[in-house]
Amino acid sequence: MGDKYLGLSELNLEGQFLGFGGDESGKPKYLHLGIPSGNLQIKLPKELRRSLGLSLVPGEQVRVCGVSQLNIYTGEVKLKAHHVSPIDTCPNSDLPSLPPAKIMVCQKSGCIKRGGKGLLSELEKTLCDRGLLDKVQIEQTDCQKRCSSAPNCVLMLGKKKYKKIHPEAIASLLESYLNTDHPCQEE
Template sequence: MSDKYLTLSELNLEGKLLGFVGGESGKYKYLQLSIPSGNVEIKLSKDLRRSLSSSLVPGQQIRVCGYSKLDSRTSEIKIKAYQVTPVDGCQNQGLSPQTKPRIMVCQKGGCLKRGGKGLLSELEKTLCDRGLLDKVTIEHTSCQKCCGSAPNCVLQLGKKKYKNIHPEAIASLLESHLTE
């Protein structure tokens, strides 16, 4: 029995990001890219989906590294990305842009019933008192699949994630992270 898809080759595409499609907000499955030969739709690997929709904006020049596959039944070529990076006109391309720290607070029923609203307001008050509210992005999320430890709150500093920590601890971590 043969595989439905045959891997053709690895590729690097550079073009203008037209937008994201498929899936819910923040978890888009595809990006649309305008290249000289036309527009292409590129599937995103699962680990790229969440991070890209918040860090890239339509109209931005990007480089996509991926591979192409041929559907042996329909003869259609599909492209899947494993790396997407912005293309800057500057010489410091080796440096990635500093993204704002993110705090993701679950706003679904279980977490709200177990103090999610209070956690969110205490968090906003603590960050405001320390002058950190404008230096962080607070996102209201759907279920984070950790209902046993509700209310759920995740602090993301770069690639590090801190789960279920008190607002005072979040503020302290943010202060130390932002002064580095």
């Protein structure tokens, strides 16, 4: 959605599926969700559109996980889903799984001199303490071209990148990201 959007929060909504909204071509682009306080329009990523169009029935209760984002110029809030599933059922195996999480830590001399080795070991320790080390790929990279903000570390969750983030925050974001993949385990 570009740099004009600021991430507000993660979404975990339950409500009644009202139908799809589309663009001028008639293809489903949005999911309409009825919740007690009103109706919401939530953008669907392309990989979810086909599978949901075949599996959801209007009136069905669903859980939607995603993010809310604020347009910093207009003040408009947009909602975007990354997982939709019927309530009381496990996700259909036909639905695409979440892309793997990846952490890239710069290990060039500038970052190492400014704490890159310590950042990497603290990150590994924090993830190990929370049981997340085997659920994420940690990659030691060459220069990330951001030497003025060394040591550099980038967390990639799907298509979203997080920069200048502390290991505890990385672990929390990673836990939240991985838990949305299996909503049946929350119960």
